[in-house]
Amino acid sequence: MNEILTQEKSIYLQISEMIENDILRDIILEEERVPSTNELAKLYTINPATAAKGVNILVENGTLYKKRGIGMFVSSGAKEAIRKRRKNEFYDNYVRTLIEEAKGLGISKEELLTMIKEA
Amino acid sequence: MNESKLVCKDLVKAYGNKEVLHSINLELERGKIYGFIGRNGAGKTTLLSVASGQNPATSGTITVDGMPVWENQEARDLICFSRELSPMNGNGANTTKVKDYLKAAATYMPAFDKAYAEELVQSFGLDTKKRISKLSKGMMSMVTIIVALASKAEFTFLDEPVAGLDIVAREKFYKILLDEFAATGRTFVISTHIIEEAADVFEEVIIIDQGNILLTKNTNDLIESVVHISGKEEEVDSVIADRKVYNTEKIGRSKGATIALKDGEEELDTKGYDISVQPMNLQQIFVAMCGREA
Amino acid sequence: MKGLGRNINYWFNYSLKAFLMVTAMMVGIVTVTALMDADPISISTILGRSAGYIAFSTFILIMVNAFNNIAVVYPMTVSLGSTRMPSLLGMTIGQHLVSLIGFAVAIIFFIIAKPDMSSLLITFWPLVLALLFACHAFGGLVAVLSAKFGKILGMILYLVSIIGIAILGVFFLSRFILDGSASTDIALNINPGLMVVILFAPLVLDALFFLLLYAIVRNKNLEI
Numbered sequence: 228m229n230e231i232l233t234q235e236k237s238i239y240l241q242i243s244e245m246i247e248n249d250i251l252r253d254i255i256l257e258e259e260r261v262p263s264t265n266e267l268a269k270l271y272t273i274n275p276a277t278a279a280k281g282v283n284i285l286v287e288n289g290t291l292y293k294k295r296g297i298g299m300f301v302s303s304g305a306k307e308a309i310r311k312r313r314k315n316e317f318y319d320n321y322v323r324t325l326i327e328e329a330k331g332l333g334i335s336k337e338e339l340l341t342m343i344k345e346a
Numbered sequence: 347m348n349e350s351k352l353v354c355k356d357l358v359k360a361y362g363n364k365e366v367l368h369s370i371n372l373e374l375e376r377g378k379i380y381g382f383i384g385r386n387g388a389g390k391t392t393l394l395s396v397a398s399g400q401n402p403a404t405s406g407t408i409t410v411d412g413m414p415v416w417e418n419q420e421a422r423d424l425i426c427f428s429r430e431l432s433p434m435n436g437n438g439a440n441t442t443k444v445k446d447y448l449k450a451a452a453t454y455m456p457a458f459d460k461a462y463a464e465e466l467v468q469s470f471g472l473d474t475k476k477r478i479s480k481l482s483k484g485m486m487s488m489v490t491i492i493v494a495l496a497s498k499a500e501f502t503f504l505d506e507p508v509a510g511l512d513i514v515a516r517e518k519f520y521k522i523l524l525d526e527f528a529a530t531g532r533t534f535v536i537s538t539h540i541i542e543e544a545a546d547v548f549e550e551v552i553i554i555d556q557g558n559i560l561l562t563k564n565t566n567d568l569i570e571s572v573v574h575i576s577g578k579e580e581e582v583d584s585v586i587a588d589r590k591v592y593n594t595e596k597i598g599r600s601k602g603a604t605i606a607l608k609d610g611e612e613e614l615d616t617k618g619y620d621i622s623v624q625p626m627n628l629q630q631i632f633v634a635m636c637g638r639e640a
Numbered sequence: 641m642k643g644l645g646r647n648i649n650y651w652f653n654y655s656l657k658a659f660l661m662v663t664a665m666m667v668g669i670v671t672v673t674a675l676m677d678a679d680p681i682s683i684s685t686i687l688g689r690s691a692g693y694i695a696f697s698t699f700i701l702i703m704v705n706a707f708n709n710i711a712v713v714y715p716m717t718v719s720l721g722s723t724r725m726p727s728l729l730g731m732t733i734g735q736h737l738v739s740l741i742g743f744a745v746a747i748i749f750f751i752i753a754k755p756d757m758s759s760l761l762i763t764f765w766p767l768v769l770a771l772l773f774a775c776h777a778f779g780g781l782v783a784v785l786s787a788k789f790g791k792i793l794g795m796i797l798y799l800v801s802i803i804g805i806a807i808l809g810v811f812f813l814s815r816f817i818l819d820g821s822a823s824t825d826i827a828l829n830i831n832p833g834l835m836v837v838i839l840f841a842p843l844v845l846d847a848l849f850f851l852l853l854y855a856i857v858r859n860k861n862l863e864i
Contacts, residue, residue: 234627237566238546265528272520273546274379275528277566361861395862400719402859419643419723429719441712453650454720493720 238273242281247290247309250301257303261291288312350376350411352397352425352501352533357406359389359396366392368557369406374501374533379523381548381565381628382537385636389557390537391430394503398427410501423456426499430506431478431486444481444489445474448496455497463496466522470515483510491519495526503535508544516540520547545569545628555636565628572631573614576602577621585619593634604634643723647730650717651709655738659701663745666693688753691746698742699775699805705735706779710853711791715862728854736776743772766839773842775805780849787856 230245232238249255262270267278282299285291290305302308329339352374359367367389374380384390395401397408399415399422407414413421442450448467452458467474470488478489487510494504508516524547527534535552538544545551545565553560561568572592575582579601586594590606604626607614614623626634670689709731717727747768751758761768782801786794 232546234542235625237570239566265524268524268528269521271546272517272524274549274565275524276378276549277546280566399723401861417723417725419726422721422723426721427719442716450650450716451720453646454717454722456646497721499721 232271232273238271239277239281239284242267242271242273242278243284246282246285247313250290250306251309251313253306255301257301257305259301260297261299261301263298350424350500352410352415353408354393354397355407355409357393357396357408358404359392359401360404365404366557367396370557370559372397372552372559372562374535376500376533377531378533378549379527379547380533380535380562381541381544381551382535382554383539383541383551383632384537384554388554388636390554391505393554394427394505394535394537395429398422398425398501398503400427424500425503426455426494426497426501427503427505428490428494428497428507430509431481431490441477441479443475443477444472447478447489448474448493451493451497455499457498459496459498462498463492466492466495469518469522484512484515485510487511488515491522495522498530499532501533501535503537505537506539507536508538508540513543516543520544523547541629541632542627551628553632553635560635568631569626569628571607572604572626572634573607574602574604574624574626574630574634575614575616575621576600576624577619581619581621585614585616585621592631593637604631641726641729643726644729647717647722647726648733649730651727651730651734652737653734654713655701655705655734656741658705659698659738659742662697662701663694663742666690666697669693684753687749691750691753694742694749695746696806696809698739698746699809700802701742702735702739702775702779703782703801703805706782707786707791707794707797709735710783710787710857711794714857718862724858725854728850728857732850735779739772739776743768770839770842773846775842777842777845777849778805780846780853784849784852784856787853787860 230241230248232241246255246261250257255261261282264275264278264282267273267282268275271278282291286293286299288308289302290309291299292302294300326339334342354370354372357367357370357372358365370393372393382390382394392401396403397415399408399418402416409415410421410424415421415425444467448463452460452463466488470485470492472485472488472492476485478486481489487507491504491507494502494507508519511519520543523534523536526532536544536548548565550562551565551568552562575585577600579596579599582601582603586603586605589608592604592606594601594603596602605614616623667686667690670686670693674686674689714727714731717730718724722730747761751761778801782794782797785797
């Protein structure tokens with residue numbers, strides 16, 4: 228939760244990603260409470276509405292659930308779900324751009340595969 | 347109380363023959379932090395002073411909870427416009443000591459929270475025995491901030507509150523502001539020149555230019571709806587042909603443009619064109635909108 | 641009127657503080673000068689001498705405040721959330737109350753110091769009150785001019801008025817109060833109709849300048 232916000236991406240997306248990262252790294256465990264939107268707002272000096280927007284993404288996709296009057300909690304099975312989703316996104320976010328850039332530079336498939344093996 | 351709104355309708359303000367605000371329509375909802383940005387002389391302070399009922403409008407109306415604000419104590423008690431203090435002005439605030447100024451604020455503001463003011467004085471390390479005119483610029487800003495926050499007014503306007511503060515004090519101010527906002531849900535309108543670091547604090551931004559409100563919009567929505575594109579001039583031109591363009595710049599065969607996405611459009615479709623699309627931050631958007639070439 | 645209470649509270653305390661400071665200074669000066677005199681020091685000497693100074697400094701304060709209040713303090717009260725009419729009313733009421741206190745203190749000191757002359761004061765109290773209102777009326781004029789034509793002209797007018805009042809004050813003190821017999825003669829020779837005008841004209845003028853002041857600042861932009 229202590230990553231620093233960047234300018235590259237919408238703040239609320241960064242908030243939801245950071246919570247996901249913490250769940251993946253076992254910094255926040257399943258069935259544990261996540262910080263409230265006001266706590267997040269103060270920590271990052273952002274508007275509570277923005278923090279809420281980030282948290283709501285996770286509520287909508289089932290990563291978090293609301294306990295009325297107490298706060299937001301991590302759903303059981305959330306960690307596995309996040310890992311699965313990130314795997315799916317890995318192709319779109321990384322592999323495709325990698326190949327596009329490689330094409331632009333005239334790197335052949337074989338060359339690229341060698342690079343990946345060596346990396 | 348949650349329904350309360352501050353509404354400016356067809357608000358015009360002229361100083362003599364010079365009209366500085368042109369038919370302003372603005373609605374401030376309760377429970378939001380608004381960023382109020384505009385260039386020097388755009389009319390920020392004038393609008394805040396008229397909307398808070400400190401100065402009269404030339405025409406048009408300002409209401410809060412449906413009550414007219416002008417010379418109506420009940421309505422004015424809901425609004426606090428903590429003015430920027432400056433050593434150059436000969437006004438009463440400057441010749442008084444900080445503690446006397448805070449005392450006056452406590453006398454005049456029905457919801458003023460003395461204990462909270464005291465807490466803020468401690469936290470900023472302000473010497474209340476000093477005269478305001480003897481304070482540094484940063485300390486004057488702190489006095490303005492303390493009065494605004496401790497006023498506990500439903501609608502609180504701050505004019506350049508962080509102008510004199512260093513980066514650490516600014517960060518502290520934003521945190522205190524968010525704390526107070528989280529606890530009370532009061533409405534804040536904050537004018538500032540230091541846009542980028544404050545952008546994340548504002549739920550909505552109001553952009554004013556030459557006495558006109560250019561837009562009032564959710565900050566995230568605004569940032570997501572404006573992009574910068576660049577590439578070969580002809581290609582850029584054909585992409586921007588049917589779009590709202592805020593600004594263009596050209597060098598050689600290359601052209602850049604700041605454009606608005608259409609409603610519902612999530613991403614700019616650049617298929618068939620070889621152009622770069624980049625997101626913009628609030629400050630860049632502001633400059634593109636208001637930074638006409640002189 | 642909503643907001644009047646807090647204004648009277650603020651303006652009264654603000655004016656009282658200034659008055660108490662000046663009074664303390666006056667009594668201090670008188671005490672020191674009395675100590676330096678060869679005569680044995682007595683409370684009644686100090687009080688007697690202070691009385692005149694306090695009455696005089698009350699005049700001065702009315703003038704200073706007339707200029708200062710409208711140009712400097714009033715804008716602050718409006719920026720802190722007061723509506724305009726209650727602030728002006730509070731200013732006026734606070735001023736009048738404090739000047740009444742000033743006069744009362746001066747008169748009490750005077751009576752303690754010179755019990756034999758108290759009958760004179762009883763005879764002339766309406767004149768004293770009229771003089772007070774005349775002072776406020778003059779202060780009102782200064783406020784009106786400074787609100788209308790700006791602080792600098794207000795300042796000049798204020799200086800002129802101070803000098804004028806000082807001369808009048810000295811004249812008044814030496815002629816009518818210290819030399820009791822002359823004033824009694826003059827007072828007896830004034831016809832009753834003129835007396836009524838002398839007594840009420842200042843009050844009317846005072847009220848008139850207040851209304852004029854309100855008319856000027858009602859829609860004026862704050863210069864801060």
